[in-house]
């Protein structure tokens with residue numbers, strides 16, 4: 538963990554070192570991912586099987602063996618303890634209700650000359666959803682990925698999830714049944730992203746890949762963008778807490794650790810203008826770390842990428858948070874609404890002391906697939922809009938063709954594009970279509 542103070546001389550440099558980790562990222566990650574993508578592109582199923590053996594210690598003779606039949610998903614749902622099923626169903630319902638508000642509708646308007654202009658919204662045809670599974674199982678990510686896709690009306694949802702050593706949490710399968718996933722392959726990492734992007738003998742290429750993952754997954758998605766759509770860079774988790782020093786330090790420490798326990802690459806930052814708050818939370822983190830099941834992951838993340846930042850006031854805290862653009866931003870202060878107008882860059886904002894980031898991870902309703910690594914400056918949470926696309930609609934009446942054709946011809950001539958000018962002019966009354 539690093540301690541920073543905005544009053545120190547090298548504050549800017551230190552903050553950049555802390556958060557600009559993509560630039561300092563081991564170049565071998567990029568090289569390794571590139572090699573995996575290329576192997577899958579050229580050798581399809583065989584390469585996917587090799588990497589699955591290597592990274593997930595899962596041996597299969599053919600990729601078909603890594604495809605889960607729908608019956609198995611339903612069986613998992615029916616076999617859940619009642620309390621688990623109830624929690625999953627309540628989460629699914631809340632996520633669906635929230636996302637239904639995001640549905641965009643087609644629209645159209647008509648001009649006086651009969652020209653009609655509009656935008657047609659249609660769902661994507663086939664999407665790939667990545668559900669992480671290397672260090673932990675994420676049934677919640679199944680719901681967060683698949684429900685907005687279903688709400689948008691996507692035709693086919695193909696899910697990939699690694700099953701290290703062949704182990705798969707039944708909640709993951711049950712969530713897939715509940716959310717209406719069409720096909721599941723137990724593959725993960727860059728090889729799964731490549732299979733979805735390029736297609737293999739057994740896995741059809743998709744139109745877009747969405748979902749969170751570790752640095753290998755996030756890098757692979759970035760590299761296949763263009764060949765397929767992607768939602769965003771949703772890499773290792775991040776939390777930034779702004780505290781006024783009045784929240785129980787154990788609460789704050791556990792909020793920081795909740796994201797640290799995801800991954801050694803996760804990031805947890807606390808910002809406060811109350812120096813004693815930083816000390817109390819630092820002590821609470823040390824006290825609570827040994828109580829975690831995933832202590833070693835959380836400790837590594839806290840040691841490598843954790844930070845306690847002292848600022849002069851709330852205004853400065855917001856300016857720094859905006860600069861970091863964290864995935865999750867907790868405003869653990871008396872009046873979070875007063876800070877909101879000063880904040881622009883964050884995947885999700887958790888308002889007030891009682892709003893633990895963890896409820897957003899599971900049940901609040903908004904999506905937990907969120908931009909990381911500063912990409913909240915230009916990306917949004919995963920949503921129904923990621924699964925819808927828009928086509929412009931243009932209908933010209935004879936009178937509209939006449940009026941707009943004259944203008945278009947003029948502008949086309951200005952560009953020296955004769956065919957454009959004549960194409961428009963053919964529909965202009967009394968024009969000779971020169």
Ligand SMILES: NC(=O)c1ccc[n+]([C@@H]2O[C@H](COP(=O)([O-])OP(=O)(O)OC[C@H]3O[C@@H](n4cnc5c(N)ncnc54)[C@H](O)[C@@H]3O)[C@@H](O)[C@H]2O)c1
Nearest residue numbers: 669670671672699725726749750751773774799800906907
């Ligand atoms: N930003 C978000 O919205 C969000 C949401 C949920 C989870 N997450 C993040 O998702 C991640 C989940 O990570 P995970 O590791 O548990 O699961 P994962 O499924 O993302 O990664 C596991 C895969 O990584 C690949 N891999 C591991 N080591 C490798 C190596 N040395 N070389 C090449 N490939 C390798 C393997 O193929 C393996 O199948 C965490 O970082 C978590 O913080 C982010």
Ligand SMILES: N[C@H](CO)Cc1c[nH]c[nH+]1
Nearest residue numbers: 675677678774775898905
């Ligand atoms: N915090 C993660 C997003 O960074 C989502 C998650 C799923 N399960 C627990 N947490």
Ligand SMILES: [Zn+2]
Nearest residue numbers: 774795796898
């Ligand atoms: Zn989490």
